Amino acid sequence: MLIIPNNFIYTFYVNELLCDELIDYHKQNNEYKNYGVTHPTNILDKTKKESIDVTFFNNSNHPSIKNYFSELQKGYDEYVKMFNIGHMKLITSPATNIQYYPPGGGYKVWHWERDNGDEKRQLVFMTYLNNVLDGGTEWYYQNYKLEAKKALSVIWPSDFTHMHKGIISKNKEK
Numbered sequence: 001m002l003i004i005p006n007n008f009i010y011t012f013y014v015n016e017l018l019c020d021e022l023i024d025y026h027k028q029n030n031e032y033k034n035y036g037v038t039h040p041t042n043i044l045d046k047t048k049k050e051s052i053d054v055t056f057f058n059n060s061n062h063p064s065i066k067n068y069f070s071e072l073q074k075g076y077d078e079y080v081k082m083f084n085i086g087h088m089k090l091i092t093s094p095a096t097n098i099q100y101y102p103p104g105g106g107y108k109v110w111h112w113e114r115d116n117g118d119e120k121r122q123l124v125f126m127t128y129l130n131n132v133l134d135g136g137t138e139w140y141y142q143n144y145k146l147e148a149k150k151a152l153s154v155i156w157p158s159d160f161t162h163m164h165k166g167i168i169s170k171n172k173e174k
Contacts, residue, residue, distance in 0.1 A: 012078065019150050025062065035053070037049065058092065100174075112163045
């Protein structure tokens with residue numbers, strides 16, 4: 001576990017086997033698979049975001065999804081305890097994406113989760129499903145970068161204070 005003081009970015013690890021299961025879920029799912037779009041416009045523009053996204057719903061009965069949320073809950077519980085915000089009812093989006101980035105792909109522009117104006121969620125979560133030594137995520141105002149490491153999960157605030165973008169690997173898929 002790595003805690004960076006005062007930036008509200010919290011990292012923890014989920015079970016590595018879940019990462020493989022979520023990759024399989026992405027590969028096998030055709031119903032909710034689409035090219036990724038950027039917010040707030042929801043327009044396909046590969047110069048900004050190049051991905052294939054599979055949406056899954058937080059109330060899914062799929063065993064891998066249920067296990068993933070169980071693992072995330074542990075990290076969330078630590079997050080709210082650490083920042084003493086357990087008295088708040090924090091909201092997540094009803095749907096989540098598993099995003100596949102080909103070599104050279106990724107979310108290439110600075111953004112934040114609530115930049116579309118509709119978003120009610122207060123925290124963002126993300127889990128890297130594989131190791132990418134030259135890929136990851138960077139946060140603008142925090143001047144902070146994370147390398148993509150399999151099972152590494154991250155929670156952070158969803159607003160403009162935590163503008164971020166992908167670190168694009170030219171040679172590896174993420």
